[in-house]
Amino acid sequence: MPDTLFKSKRALKVAMVAGEASGDLLAAHLMDALLARYPDIEFAGIGGPRMEARGFVSHAPQSRLAVMGYAEVLKRLPELLRIRRTLRDRLIAEKPDVFIGIDAPDFNLDLEAALKRAGIPTVHYVSPSVWAWRPERVQKIGRSVSHMLCLFPMEPPLYRQAGVPVTYVGHPLASEIPLRPDQSAMREQLGLPQRAPVFTLMPGSRIGELEHMAPLYIETAKLLLKSYPDAQFLVPLATRPTMELFDRMLTRCKGWDLPLRKLFGHAQMAMIASDAVLVTSGTATLEVALTKKPMVISYKLSALTYRLVKRKIRLPYVGLPNILCGRFVVPELLQKQATPAKLAAEMQRLYEDQDARREMVQTFTELHQSLRQDTAALAAEAVLQVAGRQ
The missing domain is CATH 3.40.50.2000 (Glycogen Phosphorylase B;)
Structure with a gap:
C-alpha cells in the first residue's frame, strides 16, 4: 500500500471499503450521487471494478475480503487482520472527511470503531441482520458508526431505540x-x-x-x-x-x-x-x-x-x-x-x-x-x- 491514499489536501476525501460484488454495486451508485454534488471528490480504500471505473483507488484486492463462513474466515484471518490494520493506520494518519463501510460488518465495524475514536466520522451502509440474529450487535454498532444507512423499512426503529442515528434509503435494486x-x-x-x-x-x-x-x-x-x-x-x-x-x-x-x-x-x-x-x-x-x-x-x-x-x-x-x-x-x-x-x-x-x-x-x-x-x-x-x- 502506498504512503498516501489521497493526493489533494483540499478536495473532499471519502474513504470506503466494499467487501464483495454486491457492495461494489451499492458503492458505485453512491459514488455517482456524491460526484453529482462534488465532482472533485477523491475516493480511496478497498473496492471493486465498478468503484474503480468511477475513479476509486483501491489499495487491496476486493476479492481478498470475500470469505464465506466461520471456518473459512479462520483460515484467512491473519491476512484479513493485516489488511485492516494497514488501512486503519493510513486512514488515521490522513484523516479523510468521512469513512463509509459498505456491508462486510465483520471487517468494517472494528475498523469504523477505531476511526471514530480517532475523530473520523463513520457511516455504515447496509445494516447487519440484527433483526435475524445477534441483536446485541446494535450496541457495538452504535459505538462504531456515526450514522447507519438502512435498506429495509423494519431496520430504522431498532437503531433509533438504541440511540444510533439512522436513515432509511430503500434498496437500489427496487429502482x-x-x-x-x-x-x-x-x-x-x-x-x-x-x-x-x-x-x-x-x-x-x-x-x-x-x-x-x-x-x-x-x-x-x-x-x-x-x-x-x-x-x-x-x-x-x-x-x-x-x-x-x-x-x-x-x-x-x-x-x-x-x-x-x-x-x-x-x-x-x-x-x-x-x-x-x-x-x-x-x-x-x-x-x-x-x-x-x-x-x-x-x-x-x-x-x-x-x-x-x-x-x-x-x-x-x-x-x-x-x-x-x-x-x-x-x-x-x-x-x-x-x-x-x-x-x-x-x-x-x-x-x-x-x-x-x-x-x-x-x-x-x-x-x-x-x-x-x-x-x-x-x-x-x-x-x-x-x-x-x-
Missing part, C-alpha cells in the same frame, strides 16, 4: 428493476422458445457457495428435465473463476448433455426470462423477488459453520423475501432438506400451480413498491451531512 418485467421480450432477446419451460439456476456468486450448491443444482436440473423434456436452463455466473468452477462441476456430475446455457453476468435477464428460479440464499433472493419470479431458496454450509450459525438465528426463515414479508412466501430447503428430489419437486409445483404463482407475484409486487426510494440520493445526502458538507 432499477421495472415493476412489470417483460418475459416474452427477454426470451426473444436471449433466443429462447416462448412456450418451453425455462428454469434459472443461481448456485451463488462466491467460490465457497458454488462448491456446495452447484452439484446439487445440476442434479436437480437432471430431474426437472425428466419431467419436462423441452425445458431450458439458464445459469448466470458473476466471474470467470465461478464459470470455470461450474464447468468442472458439470464434468464431475456428468451434466454436459443438459440443455443449459451459462451467462457471464446478466442475472436479471435470466430471472426475467424464466418461469421459476432455484436460488442460493442471499441478496440474489431479493433480486428474484423484484423480477416477480416464483423461486425456491436453498443453502448448504459446512457442518461447523451451520452449527455455529443455527444457535444464533432468531427467525424461522433465512431468505430475504420471507424475512421482509414476515412469513413463508417462498419455500426454503436448507442443509439436509436440500436434496435434488425435494428441490425438483418444489420447482415443479411452482411451475404448475398457477394460483401459487399469482399469489407470489402479487406479494413480490407489493414488496417492490415498499422498497422503491431514491436510494443513492438519500444515502449521499446523509453522507454529506456526516462529513459536514450540508
Whole structure:
C-alpha cells in the first residue's frame, strides 16, 4: 500500500471499503450521487471494478475480503487482520472527511470503531441482520458508526431505540428493476422458445457457495428435465473463476448433455426470462423477488459453520423475501432438506400451480413498491451531512 491514499489536501476525501460484488454495486451508485454534488471528490480504500471505473483507488484486492463462513474466515484471518490494520493506520494518519463501510460488518465495524475514536466520522451502509440474529450487535454498532444507512423499512426503529442515528434509503435494486418485467421480450432477446419451460439456476456468486450448491443444482436440473423434456436452463455466473468452477462441476456430475446455457453476468435477464428460479440464499433472493419470479431458496454450509450459525438465528426463515414479508412466501430447503428430489419437486409445483404463482407475484409486487426510494440520493445526502458538507 502506498504512503498516501489521497493526493489533494483540499478536495473532499471519502474513504470506503466494499467487501464483495454486491457492495461494489451499492458503492458505485453512491459514488455517482456524491460526484453529482462534488465532482472533485477523491475516493480511496478497498473496492471493486465498478468503484474503480468511477475513479476509486483501491489499495487491496476486493476479492481478498470475500470469505464465506466461520471456518473459512479462520483460515484467512491473519491476512484479513493485516489488511485492516494497514488501512486503519493510513486512514488515521490522513484523516479523510468521512469513512463509509459498505456491508462486510465483520471487517468494517472494528475498523469504523477505531476511526471514530480517532475523530473520523463513520457511516455504515447496509445494516447487519440484527433483526435475524445477534441483536446485541446494535450496541457495538452504535459505538462504531456515526450514522447507519438502512435498506429495509423494519431496520430504522431498532437503531433509533438504541440511540444510533439512522436513515432509511430503500434498496437500489427496487429502482432499477421495472415493476412489470417483460418475459416474452427477454426470451426473444436471449433466443429462447416462448412456450418451453425455462428454469434459472443461481448456485451463488462466491467460490465457497458454488462448491456446495452447484452439484446439487445440476442434479436437480437432471430431474426437472425428466419431467419436462423441452425445458431450458439458464445459469448466470458473476466471474470467470465461478464459470470455470461450474464447468468442472458439470464434468464431475456428468451434466454436459443438459440443455443449459451459462451467462457471464446478466442475472436479471435470466430471472426475467424464466418461469421459476432455484436460488442460493442471499441478496440474489431479493433480486428474484423484484423480477416477480416464483423461486425456491436453498443453502448448504459446512457442518461447523451451520452449527455455529443455527444457535444464533432468531427467525424461522433465512431468505430475504420471507424475512421482509414476515412469513413463508417462498419455500426454503436448507442443509439436509436440500436434496435434488425435494428441490425438483418444489420447482415443479411452482411451475404448475398457477394460483401459487399469482399469489407470489402479487406479494413480490407489493414488496417492490415498499422498497422503491431514491436510494443513492438519500444515502449521499446523509453522507454529506456526516462529513459536514450540508
